[in-house]
Amino acid sequence: MSNISRDDVANLAKLARIDMSDSELDHLSNELAVILDAVARVQEVAGADVPPTSHPLPLKNVFRADEVRPSLTPEEALSGAPAQEEQRFKVPQILGEE
Amino acid sequence: MALKYEDVIAKYEPVLGLEVHVELGTESKMFCGCNTVFGAAPNTQTCPVCLGLPGSLPVVNGKAIEYTIAIGLALNCSIAPFSRFARKNYFYPDMPKNFQTSQYDEPICVNGYLDVTIDTEEGPKEFRIEIERVHMEEDTGKSLHMGGATGRIHGADYSLLDYNRAGIPLVEIVTKIIPGTGKYAPEVARAYVSELRDILRGLGVSDVKMEQGSLRCDANVSLRPIGVEKLGTRSETKNVNSLRSVERAVRGEMIRHAELLNKGEKVVQETRHFHEDTGLTTPGRSKEQAEDYRYFPEPDLVPVAPTPELIEKIKKSLPEKPSVRRKKLQEAWQVPDKEMAAMINADVLDLVEATVKLGADPTRARSWWLGEIARLANEKGVAAAELPISSADVAEIVALIEKGELTDKLARQVVDGVIAGEGRPAEIIKSRGIQVVSDDSALMVAIEKAIAAQPDVAEKVKGGHLPAAGALIGAVMKETKGQADAAKVRELLLKHLGQA
Ligand SMILES: [Zn+2]
Numbered sequence: 393m394s395n396i397s398r399d400d401v402a403n404l405a406k407l408a409r410i411d412m413s414d415s416e417l418d419h420l421s422n423e424l425a426v427i428l429d430a431v432a433r434v435q436e437v438a439g440a441d442v443p444p445t446s447h448p449l450p451l452k453n454v455f456r457a458d459e460v461r462p463s464l465t466p467e468e469a470l471s472g473a474p475a476q477e478e479q480r481f482k483v484p485q486i487l488g489e490e
Numbered sequence: 491m492a493l494k495y496e497d498v499i500a501k502y503e504p505v506l507g508l509e510v511h512v513e514l515g516t517e518s519k520m521f522c523g524c525n526t527v528f529g530a531a532p533n534t535q536t537c538p539v540c541l542g543l544p545g546s547l548p549v550v551n552g553k554a555i556e557y558t559i560a561i562g563l564a565l566n567c568s569i570a571p572f573s574r575f576a577r578k579n580y581f582y583p584d585m586p587k588n589f590q591t592s593q594y595d596e597p598i599c600v601n602g603y604l605d606v607t608i609d610t611e612e613g614p615k616e617f618r619i620e621i622e623r624v625h626m627e628e629d630t631g632k633s634l635h636m637g638g639a640t641g642r643i644h645g646a647d648y649s650l651l652d653y654n655r656a657g658i659p660l661v662e663i664v665t666k667i668i669p670g671t672g673k674y675a676p677e678v679a680r681a682y683v684s685e686l687r688d689i690l691r692g693l694g695v696s697d698v699k700m701e702q703g704s705l706r707c708d709a710n711v712s713l714r715p716i717g718v719e720k721l722g723t724r725s726e727t728k729n730v731n732s733l734r735s736v737e738r739a740v741r742g743e744m745i746r747h748a749e750l751l752n753k754g755e756k757v758v759q760e761t762r763h764f765h766e767d768t769g770l771t772t773p774g775r776s777k778e779q780a781e782d783y784r785y786f787p788e789p790d791l792v793p794v795a796p797t798p799e800l801i802e803k804i805k806k807s808l809p810e811k812p813s814v815r816r817k818k819l820q821e822a823w824q825v826p827d828k829e830m831a832a833m834i835n836a837d838v839l840d841l842v843e844a845t846v847k848l849g850a851d852p853t854r855a856r857s858w859w860l861g862e863i864a865r866l867a868n869e870k871g872v873a874a875a876e877l878p879i880s881s882a883d884v885a886e887i888v889a890l891i892e893k894g895e896l897t898d899k900l901a902r903q904v905v906d907g908v909i910a911g912e913g914r915p916a917e918i919i920k921s922r923g924i925q926v927v928s929d930d931s932a933l934m935v936a937i938e939k940a941i942a943a944q945p946d947v948a949e950k951v952k953g954g955h956l957p958a959a960g961a962l963i964g965a966v967m968k969e970t971k972g973q974a975d976a977a978k979v980r981e982l983l984l985k986h987l988g989q990a
Contacts, residue, residue, distance in 0.1 A: 407782065408581050408588075446574065446787030452795045455552030458516045461523025466533040469541060469653070479532045480634065480650035483583045 396424050495673075495741060498713075498748040504675040505721055506668040506740065507710035508619075510686055512661050512696045513629055513703070514557050520628045520659040521548030521591065521791070528702060532652035540657035542587030547790055550575075554626065554659040555598070557695040559796055559804050561661055562599025562624045564689050564811075572795045573598045575626070575788040583651055584630035592662075594785040597625035598794060604689075605813075606681040608674055609831035615674065619682050620666040631656040661695075667721070675711075675744065680737040683707050684837065687733075688812035691840075700731050701876060707736050711743040713751060722747070723757040727771050730764050732873060733837060738769045746771070819843060823852035829860070836864045838874050844881035850888040858884050862905050879908045886915045899972045900924050926973055930982060933966065933974055937983050940965035951987045959983060 398421040405412045412420070463469075466479050475482035519526055522539035538546035562569055576594035602621035607614050632655050637647030663686065671678040687698045687705055698705045712724035725747070727739045742764075747757050762771035816839065820830050823846070833839045838859040845855035859874060863884070867874040887904055890896040896904065896919075907918035918924070940962045941948040950958040959980065966979045 446789060447792060449792075451792040452572075454549060454792045455555065456523070456549040458518050458551050458553035459523060460518045460525045461537075463524045463535050463537050464541075466531070469533045469536045472543075477636075477650055478634075480652050481533070481583070481586075483649050483651060485646050485648055 396421060396428055493745050493749050493752070495745060498744050499673040501715065502713040502722075502744070502748055502751070503669065503672065503716050503718075504740075504744050505712050505714065505724075506665075506671065506675055506679055507724065508665045508668070508679060508682055509708040509710070510663045510683060511629075511706045511708075512561075512663070512690055512698065513705075514554050514659040514661060515694070515696045515704075516551055516553050516557070516659055518551060519657040520551050520554055520626070521657060522546075524654075524657065526658050528704075530654055533654065535654040536656070540586075541653060542585075548591065550791060550794065551659060555794055555796070556800075556804060557659075557693070558598055558624060558626050558661050559801060560693050560695060560808060561663070561690065562602065563801070563805050564693055564808060565599070565602035565604055565621050565624065565663070565686075567599035567602030567621060567624055569796055569801050570596060570598055570600060572596070572793055574793045575791045576785045577788050578627075579784045579786075583649065584633055585656060586631065586651075586653055590627060590630065591788055591791070592627035592785075593625035597623040598796075599624035604682065604685060606678065606685045607813075608677045608681045609828075609835060610674065610677075614827070614831065617668075617671060617674075617678050617681075619668055619678075622664045622666045624661060624663050627660050627662060629655050629658040629660045676737040676741040679709060679740045680733050683736050684733050684834070685812065692809045692812055692815070694809075700733070703729070703731065706731060709736060709739050709743070711740055711747065712757070713744060713747045722751075723759050725757060725760060725762050725771070727762045727764050728774060731766075734871075734873065735764060735766060735769075739764045739771065742769050743771060823856070825852070825856065829856065832860055836860060836867075836874060838864065841875060841881050841884075845884045845888070848882060848885035850885040851892070854888045854891065855884060858888065858901075858905070862902050863909075866906070866909055877909050878911055879905065883908050883915055890915070890919075894975065895926055896924070897926060897972070897975050900926065924973070926975055933970070933979060933982055934986070936966045936969040936974070937962070937979070937986060939969060940983075941987075948987060951984070951989060954989070956984070956989065959987075959989075 398417055401417055401421045401424060402412070405417070470476045470479070470481065473481045513526075516526060518524060519535075519540055522537050524535045524537050524540055527535070539548050559569055573593060573596040575591050576596075577589040578592045578594070579589045581588055599621075600623050602624070604619045604621060605616055606619060607616045631651050631653040634650040634652075635646035636650060665682070668678070683705075687700070690696050690705070691698050696704055700706070707730045709727045709730055710724045711727070712722040714720060714722045725743055727743060730736050730739045743762075750757050758773075761774040763774045764771050816830070816834070819825075819839070820827075825833070833842060833856065836859070838856075842852070842855050842859050845859070846852050863874050863877065863879060867877055870877070884905075887896065887901050890904075891898065891901055903922065903924055904915050904918050907913070907922060908915060912918050912921060943965065944961060947958050947961050951962070962983055963976060963979050966983070967974055967976060
């Protein structure tokens with residue numbers, strides 16, 4: 393079995409600001425362990441002679457010219473925000489919980 | 491009671507580490523085409539890429555890569571033949587993507603150095619600052635913390651985010667640890683940032699405005715007892731936003747660490763915020779919770795592999811080094827070493843150069859920027875460049891002095907007026923009614939009055955004792971409220987008393 397613990401999941405949830413119940417934590421730590429196990433199987437197949445792959449295609453040096461393109465309007469930019477104020481994204485207090 | 495700096499350095503050796511972030515002056519952002527202009531209305535310069543909307547794909551700004559390589563070359567770095575971007579994962583709303591695109595174990599430039607010189611009582615001293623890496627990343631958005639008492643993070647009820655800055659190309663320049671600066675650590679830190687800023691400005695890769703945050707310095711400071719090899723625990727003071735503050739922050743942290751160590755307490759490894767008003771730091775986000783960034787290679791950006799031809803092309807286009815430029819200016823202006831160091835230290839070299847370019851005599855230009863203007867800047871606790879007086883103003887004032895339309899004393903009033911925001915020199919001369927009294931007959935009235943008031947002094951001058959004339963000249967200057975040309979008064983006075 394993979395070594396992701398319930399505490400690991402709780403810590404990740406805290407970092408990601410996702411409020412999770414005890415039963416969700418139990419459930420997810422089991423589920424994530426299964427996923428990690430599956431990934432670990434792939435790692436077994438890759439021998440020492442196979443370098444880690446970050447990019448499947450051998451592309452490099454893809455650049456764009458330094459040219460300004462139109463941005464979204466602030467209304468468009470903010471259209472998905474749960475809350476806004478003064479044309480800015482409104483978010484809960486950042487470090488209040490510690 | 492605060493510990494004295496001398497007591498700190500008698501017992502401890504400081505070790506520095508400096509991280510400088512510089513916003514590149516590209517037209518568009520690092521991975522998208524959004525504009526990078528400073529000061530636009532909130533969230534008017536964002537798009538699906540820099541907002542991290544699903545399905546958007548970043549593409550690297552080629553100019554930003556060239557600028558970064560130029561910085562690396564100017565800092566004597568090796569340019570990596572292959573480097574990748576990485577995701578620095580963290581959940582903090584200043585990045586809407588929940589990660590910052592950065593570089594991790596494959597920075598584009600490594601192993602450089604920068605030599606800096608500071609002025610000491612034993613003459614100029616040179617220090618070599620070794621550069622660990624120069625890497626590319628993107629700037630974060632700007633947070634406003636609302637509610638609470640102070641507008642700071644702690645105690646705020648909520649925060650408001652403007653993502654115009656998110657995604658602006660940012661280069662981080664990290665030094666290796668810097669031991670061996672001893673008591674000069676604060677000055678060396680300042681000299682390093684100052685030299686770096688001059689280099690970046692010379693390269694034209696950034697507007698390097700510390701007060702606007704396009705150049706920011708994080709200063710790591712630790713102390714170890716003299717003779718001890720093991721490094722002490724460091725603190726990291728964030729976003730120090732002026733050269734003067736870099737020096738103050740390092741000195742302040744040295745004193746704070748020494749106080750803790752002397753009491754047998756431990757220095758906590760943490761991020762601290764510098765306060766311009768008090769010169770002190772307070773604790774910020776603690777490191778433990780922030781450290782878990784789970785870096786991994788950015789799959790949406792292909793690797794960067796600069797060709798030798800590109801590197802060669804950039805190398806050829808590098809401008810002359812600031813140290814070379816300074817030497818040239820010093821020769822052209824015939825400035826003694828001491829004065830040159832004073833100009834660099836007061837950070838007025840560029841201002842003097844600009845003033846001279848506008849036609850002012852180098853010596854006069856220098857004496858204004860180093861004298862009255864530096865004095866006023868010091869009084870206000872800001873840099874001369876931040877005062878609302880331009881090189882054009884100074885050039886205009888110098889020209890008026892040379893034409894005899896202003897005396898030095900009157901010119902000081904004009905400088906005061908410009909800095910007080912009363913307008914440009916010509917406007918102030920008009921509005922304050924500043925005028926050189928050069929009309930001989932008006933001066934003669936004042937001279938006769940002075941002689942009548944001090945007949946004994948006048949007798950002495952008549953008898954050939956010329957130094958006594960000073961008292962009479964002084965009286966005339968007072969009578970004319972300083973608006974007379976002292977040399978002219980002297981000439982007329984001596985003539986009148988039969989001594990010329
Ligand atoms: Zn964008």
